[in-house]
Amino acid sequence: MNDTTSLPQLPDRLSIDPSSPFHNRDVFQREIGIRFNDKDRHDVEEYCISEGWIKVAAGRTLDRKGKPMLIKLKGKVEAYYK
Incomplete structure (x- = not known):
């Protein structure tokens, strides 16, 4: 059921924001x-x-466009398909 061969490879950088x-x-x-x-x-x-x-997201704080304020955390990052 978890066939990851047909899925696109995960990019090095990815954002959930469509813009x-x-x-x-x-x-x-x-x-x-x-x-x-x-x-x-x-x-x-x-x-x-x-x-x-x-x-x-940094709590419930929003920027002037109404999107959440983001903070950057540094460390070891791994991305995978569930």
């Missing part, structure tokens, strides 16, 4: 998991594996 240049609609056809410093995270907005960071 971002790093958003890839084909990848989001299947659920993605992010492991940050050996712990699964469910609140990741954007990640970069080669640079070793993730961006997560």
